[in-house]
Amino acid sequence: MKIYCAWSYAVLWILLLSRAGNVDGIRPGNLKFGRAPLLERFAWKELDFAYPNERSRQLAIANGEYVPENSLPVGIEIWKNKLFVTVPRWRDGIPATLNYISLDTNQTGSPKLTPYPNWRQNRAGVCGSGLTTVYRIHADACDRLWVLDTGTIGIGETTVQACPYTLNVFDLTTDKILRQYRLRPQDINQNTFIANIAVDLGKGGCDDAFAYVSDELGYGLVVYSWQRNTSWRVTHSYFMPDPLAGDYNIGGLNFQWGEEGIFGMSLSPISENGYRTLFFHPLSSYREFAVSTRILRDEQLSRNSYHEFQVLASRGPLSHCTASVMDASGLQFFNLIDQNAVGCWNSALPYSPANHAIVARHDRAMIFPADIKVNRGLLWIMTDRMPIFLLSTLNYTDVNFRILTTSVQEAIAGTICDNMPWGFGGNQIW
Secondary structure, three states: OOOOOOOOHHHHOOOOOOOOOOOOOOOOOOOOEOOOOOEEEEEEOOOOEOOOOHHHHHHHHHOOOOOHHHOOOOEEEEEOOEEEEEOOOOOOOOOOOEEEEEOOOOOOOOOOEEEOOOOHHHOOOOOOOOOOOEEEEEEOOOOEEEEEEOOEEOOHHHOEEOOOOEEEEEEOOOOEEEEEEEOOHHHOOOOOOEEEEEEEEOOOOOOOEEEEEEEOOOOEEEEEEOOOOEEEEEOOHHHOOOOOOOEEEEOOEEEEOOOOOEEEEEEOOOOOOOOOEEEEEEOOOOEEEEEEHHHHOOHHHHHOOHHHOEEEEEOOOOOOEEEEEEOOOOEEEEEEHHHOEEEEEEOOOOOOHHHEEEEEEOOOOOOOEEEEEEEOOEEEEEEOOHHHHHHOOOOOOOOOEEEEEEEHHHHHOOOHHHOOOOOOOOOOOO
16 A cells, blocks of 8 residues: 655644544553554545536435435545545445545545546446445555455345445556456355455465455355465354453443454464464454464365464453554554554564553544554554444534544554564464
């Protein structure tokens, strides 16, 4: 991921979050908290889309194709001058599920979303040529955008499977689809709900690629091999939720998401043996787990290597985690939705609460951090107040959705995450 900025580094650290100020909870001498400012890059009360003209926008509103209050952003990705934003079709009136913002022409504010690659390929229910619902996405080092279309419309009991689960890989230099792959019937089950993807590039170059997609409610992991153009399903009890961790208190709401299994994933740098470690966690859990991609990349090993999966220490109470990401130096960041915060872990140290730190927190601007990315030394965080959207009613006179950035080095300065040289300690995590 890359970002091209027209404005100076100094401007970057101007605090547009005047409502927020610096990270909450900072006390002098407390090395558990970072001190980096948060920059509010983009913020919306409700999402809008870049229609060709106002007449077509008003026509879309009149016929119900666009209902402004029904859009909720859930995923982000950055590639060169594009910031991608995904919007699932949980409710009616979502005109496009995969969108982008030009970073050349939009530096702050509430920009309209431009459908990617175009309006035509964002038509719901047009199987094979249209994207129906996209959650989280990944741009790899080969300038490819990996997009899993779940093919679903609705959420929970309202869900309709309009199209098959399909992996779409775009060439970002041409905006053309390189490959479409439909998941096999045996890859999914009647409870399948996939909302996250991780992409593993090996030492063999762009063809040595695997995608891992987490089946949150079907409790499985689907592995896709680019070279073989096939997939297989991995099952393990570590993909299941913790029955003691299904109670949530977020944004003033108490609710129960006891069924939420494997969700967030992050990949380590390549280790000396040529493989990475996949770190993963169920949403309804306080634990992280890990497995070598040596196991996942081999269809037979992935089915017969129960003990190769490792249990890491609990993060402790109030540590439900949505998305996570690990950078090329082995530094992991993870969204802590109970705390309106982002945590960090330097993988050169053992995984334990003593080696975790909070690098960003704000009880207003960071209600439900839904996605997180690292790009050219910047940490990108998207917050969307999802529980309020799903279980209550958003206040559309207030800012509901934000994309925040902060410097990685400034965020970890003075924390345990920066207490030794970065490097992936693959033999120290257990």
